[in-house]
Amino acid sequence: MTESLLAVRGLSKHFVSGNETVPVIEKLSFTMGEGQSLALTGRSGSGKSTLLNLLCGLESPDAGTIVMQGQVFEAGGAAARKKAAAWASLRRQQIGVVFQEANLMPALTLLENVRFRAQLAGRDPANSEDWLTRLDIGDLARRYPDQVSGGQRQRAALAMVFAMEPALMLADEPTGSLDRQTAAEVAQVLFDLQARHGCSLILATHDVELAAGCQQLLDLGHLSAV
């Protein structure tokens, strides 16, 4: 049995819209082992992106606890700054995040972006170009993000994440802006690398086929874990 990387217990989050309080996530609990993959599905507004943000500390929960690599983050309470610093350290070295678009710094080349991310994580940036090659965009290493296609940008984003050797990868609709064929290629690369390097993956998506590639599925629309 795999060792637990992440445990979520009684997690709740709501937003305030005007005078109305809108619950987004209510009393969610699940655990995830190292090297596992989990797909988050659900209709728009069901809280997929919010959950990803909670799981990397970009947003704070209203209730519940998140245990990440043994570090316990409880909702509320004091020491907010300390918690923020701990989350920042995790994001820097252990959690890689991929969004639907705009994952790269526009002023840096693809190679500089990968190096930048690796160095931020404290990893050796020497392999950066190899990562781009492995993702079939080695010949575009010195191009800027606006000089390559959307699919190539997403490949570069994946190269950035793998260059930092994360324990957990959070991907928010990573193929959402791509055409069907490119999306399939990027998804293939994503799962291959995740499996080969043993990092865990949480993937938020509308795409049923993409979700099917994960070992577990959490449908936030029905708040039920499968």
Place this chain on the structure above:
Amino acid sequence: MKRRISFSSSLPIPRALLSHYRRHPLQLLALATMIVLATMLWTGVNQLTSQARASLEQSEQAVAERQQVVRDDGHALMVEDFVSLRLAGVCVMPWLEVTPDSGSRIIGVDPLAAHCFGTGASEALDQPLDGKPFVDMSSAADTPARESRFYLLTPDSTQASDLPNGYHLRTFATGPETGELGDSFLLNLEALGVLVLLITALLLRSVYLLGLAQRRDGFALLHRFGVLPGQVQRWLVVEIIALTLICVVPGVWLGRWLAAGLGGGFGQALDGLFDIPLYAGHGQGWITPVLVMLAVVVIACLGDLLLLRFRERLSLSVPKRLGLATALFMAGLVMAWLAPSLLWVFVAVALVFAGAGWLTPVTVTRFANWRADQSKAPLARWRYRELAVLARRLTLPLVALQFALAMVLAIQALVTTFENTFDRWLGQRLEAAYYIEVPAGADSRKAADWLTGHKASNPGMQWHQVIRGSTRMADKAAASSQQVDIYALAPISSLITGWGLLEAEDHPWEALAGNKGVMINEQLARRQKLGVGDTLQLVLDEQTRDMRILGVYPDYGRPVGEVLLNAEALPDNFNARSESFSITPGELGIGPVTDGLKRIWSVETLSMRDNSTIRELATGVFDQTFALTRAMTLLTLILAASALLMMGWVFFTTRAWYFRLLVVWGMSQQEVAGQLLRLALALTGGIALLALPLGIWLTWVLVHRINPLAFGWSLPMAVYPAFWLELGALSLAIGLSIAALMRRQLGKPSVAPVSASALTGGER
């Protein structure tokens, strides 16, 4: 068949165009605010300059040196004298100066009598100058006064032979001449006005183009719906003209209000100088500033649209543009050095600014990219790459800030130089405590002997006699340009040996005292290309005399050439225009001196000026003008800084997603804020650094090129590093403000851009 779209069917277009501002009202507000502020600033500067010029001209008219009629017997003039002179057909105007028990001096005149002076003085006196100081003669006479003086003024055209027996002519002056120093300063103020116009145009353009860029998607959509680009452009022209007309009017009103507030002080200072309120508070009307600003806004905002047909032909590749910018810049520098006339100097300044405006963003971008390539640290590399993007994205407000900083630097140096020069020059010219005119027909030698005798027993006493007149230079055919003023002194006292000289041989004052040569003013030296050691040929007593030039002195008060010489060099029959004594009485006091001179010259009154009062008053007017100029340049800087702040904020808003990526990648908000702070400081600090050489060059142009070409004399070139530091601190403060706004932006959740296009901040 070509489809025609009628006016009514095109009305949805403006509605669609304006819908952008309904969604983004702050953009409209920013553009409107910028037009109002720019109009206010330029109107203010322009209004103040024209007021200052009008005030000085009016002052000069009112207090210009004129003639007065005095009695041969030295007795005070009475009303009977006025009657007898008018009966004899002499044009005279009564002038009654009354110093009331409290308040400023007032002057009683008879406006009817003033009309025989013709235009000029009578116009100046006819103007309703706040009801003061020129009041009706009877009102002045009825005013309880602690002192009053009655004069009869007569036009310059009156000859001594026109006067009946018992009267003669004497000069009449009510104040010191500010000379060309004032004109020079006003010329520079006008140049400042043009520069302010350029800066405001740049700022307007930057704000407008930013708005336009954010509406580009909307234009593309309209294009897809079949709307011709020309139609959109026409509506954009209508839109900006309507907005300008709405905003320019309050802008002009605010500018006039600003000028009135600041200019009130200027008027009061003029009161101080001439002891009379002479503030010409009318300035320009409304039409000129409204039309000028309308033209500026339309050209700045719509220049591209108007030149659309030529744009492709005019557009250049980056290397060609860079080459052109460098060529313009270099040509401007060379032209400023060699320009034969003022016009060419202004063209040169325009070329240098155009070149600098193009080169600055490119320089910053290239430097930043070079530093990025050199950097090993990932964050430093990222920061320099971002700096390069910033420099390109914020080109217009950055260049406007650079120009504003350069202008402030130059104006500050100019103002301080003017202040120092004026103080020193006034101090030299008014070195003596008192200035006493020698009455017509009086023997100045007796007075000189008397003063020599008293100087021996009063060591603190200093004096010299001044003889003024004119002659001509001998080496060329008679022409007005060869006329030179004579400024003869005897003895060469310590009242003059403190004068600063532009160039001189060893021990020049001793040589002058020994009558071994002469000194000339800067104007004469420049015009005739004369220098120390050269020989000047002067015609004195119909004989040509060779005189060696011992030194060249600065002289800011007169346009003509002047020769300073020992009075012993003058022939006995030299036709002196005026004779006077400059006296510092020391412990003896002025009372015994005036009593002694009255006795020697057998007169009841002396024409005497207290130089310390004049110096105080003259300094007052310039201090006020300088303060006002500084205030206006500071306002320009604040406007440029606000525009950069606004643009910086908008830029960072569009790029917030990418800065937030750093947080996603594990940097704390404090760390990211620190990086953004360094970025903003590098940007504004870099611009301040690039503004420095431009400002120093502009200072040099103002004092060493414009002044000599306009007036024949130059001001000393001085730089003020302490002020550079102040400007540097100000630039960093602007950077800090931008960073503070960015930090605030960083705390807010940002939306992922839908594409990596330029409109969403994803450009490189």
